[in-house]
Amino acid sequence: MNFKPKPLFHLYLKTIYSPLSISKHIMDPTLTRTIHSDPPQDRDDLLCSDNNDRHQQEVQESSSPETTLVSLESPNGYLSGEARVERAWAHWSKLGRPKFIVAPMVDNSELPFRMLCRKYGAEAAYTPMLHSRIFTETEKYRSEEFTTCKEDRPLFVQFCANDPDILLDAARRVEPYCDYVDINLGCPQRIARRGYYGAFLMDNLPLVKSLVEKLALNLNVPVSCKIRVFPNLQDTINYAKMLEDAGCSLLAVHGRTRDEKDGKKYRADWSAIKAVKNALRIPVLANGNIRHMDDVQSCLEQTGCDGVLSAETLLENPALFAGFRAAEWVEESTKDGNLDQADLLVDYLKFCEKYPVPWRMIRSHVHKMLGDWFRIQPSVREDLNAQNRLTFEFLYSLVDRLRELGVRIPLYKKDTDEAKISADGLAS
Numbered sequence: 001m002n003f004k005p006k007p008l009f010h011l012y013l014k015t016i017y018s019p020l021s022i023s024k025h026i027m028d029p030t031l032t033r034t035i036h037s038d039p040p041q042d043r044d045d046l047l048c049s050d051n052n053d054r055h056q057q058e059v060q061e062s063s064s065p066e067t068t069l070v071s072l073e074s075p076n077g078y079l080s081g082e083a084r085v086e087r088a089w090a091h092w093s094k095l096g097r098p099k100f101i102v103a104p105m106v107d108n109s110e111l112p113f114r115m116l117c118r119k120y121g122a123e124a125a126y127t128p129m130l131h132s133r134i135f136t137e138t139e140k141y142r143s144e145e146f147t148t149c150k151e152d153r154p155l156f157v158q159f160c161a162n163d164p165d166i167l168l169d170a171a172r173r174v175e176p177y178c179d180y181v182d183i184n185l186g187c188p189q190r191i192a193r194r195g196y197y198g199a200f201l202m203d204n205l206p207l208v209k210s211l212v213e214k215l216a217l218n219l220n221v222p223v224s225c226k227i228r229v230f231p232n233l234q235d236t237i238n239y240a241k242m243l244e245d246a247g248c249s250l251l252a253v254h255g256r257t258r259d260e261k262d263g264k265k266y267r268a269d270w271s272a273i274k275a276v277k278n279a280l281r282i283p284v285l286a287n288g289n290i291r292h293m294d295d296v297q298s299c300l301e302q303t304g305c306d307g308v309l310s311a312e313t314l315l316e317n318p319a320l321f322a323g324f325r326a327a328e329w330v331e332e333s334t335k336d337g338n339l340d341q342a343d344l345l346v347d348y349l350k351f352c353e354k355y356p357v358p359w360r361m362i363r364s365h366v367h368k369m370l371g372d373w374f375r376i377q378p379s380v381r382e383d384l385n386a387q388n389r390l391t392f393e394f395l396y397s398l399v400d401r402l403r404e405l406g407v408r409i410p411l412y413k414k415d416t417d418e419a420k421i422s423a424d425g426l427a428s
């Protein structure tokens with residue numbers, strides 16, 4: 001598979017977050033519409049690789065299937081429950097039991113961002129959610145939305161789906177390049193309601209079961225799922241057990257319900273996550289409320305989970321898992337970590353030069369990483385907003401300008417942060 005993205009129109013938001021059905025059989029046909037192939041109106045939809053042929057060639061070479069191919073014997077198949085659980089753990093152990101994991105984020109957990117987080121302590125990462133039907137139908141969508149390289153492991157590739165055959169078709173195309181194929185069972189957005197996927201499948205558990213079984217019985221890599229909790233704890237536990245019995249090899253639990261969409265407003269319920277962890281035998285990951293390494297420590301202790309996922313905090317502070325924390329979480333025992341968000345942005349831009357992505361993803365990360373800096377110098381943000389065609393030159397000079405204006409907001413570090421959580425368990 002050639003992962004070199006070509007400079008083509010970009011359809012991600014227009015497709016994933018537009019009212020498309022993903023299964024002609026299940027969806028209201030009136031909601032189905034054809035993907036159009038007009039060139040992008042917005043320059044931000046173009047890839048950042050216009051003058052980057054040499055880099056693209058390197059990327060292509062470094063990410064050739066030969067170097068990334070995994071050859072696991074069928075990890076699931078028709079196995080007894082016990083053997084399946086053993087296999088789930090053997091796979092997890094083979095991956096080094098990663099604890100610090102980049103959560104799936106549409107338009108935000110793309111390859112350069114994953115690589116940045118990995119550089120700063122992340123031990124595994126999810127791709128953004130991919131739309132299984134569009135993935136099977138559209139070569140352009142595949143080549144642009146799923147890029148990876150050999151260093152981008154362990155990797156979860158996440159799909160939304162409501163048709164087992166389509167999901168399997170999509171999953172087969174990525175399985176040589178990832179460590180889990182993940183099913184998104186947690187997206188609570190209106191578009192997921194209309195497209196009938198994500199958290200809206202919580203209303204149709206037999207369908208969820210059939211999705212998991214289809215992958216578990218037919219793929220060479222294990223299947224994982226990411227769920228939200230039900231308002232009722234027993235419902236959540238029954239749901240999780242059903243997934244495990246259907247062949248799910250790893251479960252990530254976001255401790256908010258489908259209606260608790262606003263992560264800032266609602267705290268994730270770690271006690272529900274703990275109950276799921278206690279009820280299952282496969283590895284379980286906790287998601288929600290992770291702002292710094294103290295939270296990671298507390299979450300692992302309180303839930304007993306095998307790892308944590310972080311999303312929103314990582315967008316602002318991709319060095320979270322290396323023990324860096326934003327100024328708002330500073331305590332007496334923290335000190336200037338000699339790293340700041342502008343440094344991280346420069347690192348990110350370098351990854352983007354190497355692994356091209358659409359400019360709108362880059363723009364989004366610039367706003368997230370430098371949000372606090374822009375609040376001090378809003379004129380710099382205005383200049384960024386006025387720039388309808390971005391270039392790397394412009395973005396590097398934007399960082400220089402902020403520095404010349406004297407803006408610097410350090411990230412902070414506790415001496416203990418790195419030492420706290422060892423590779424094979426919690427520190428005392």
Ligand SMILES: Cc1cc2nc3c(=O)[nH]c(=O)nc-3n(C[C@H](O)[C@H](O)[C@H](O)COP(=O)(O)O)c2cc1C
Nearest residue numbers: 103104105106128129184254263288289310311312
């Ligand atoms: C920008 C953004 C995009 C997201 N996209 C996805 C996605 O594609 N798939 C998914 O399962 N969750 C997605 N989520 C949810 C996160 O993976 C995560 O479950 C949620 O933000 C809670 O984690 P947090 O408290 O660390 O932010 C997204 C979240 C954000 C902020």
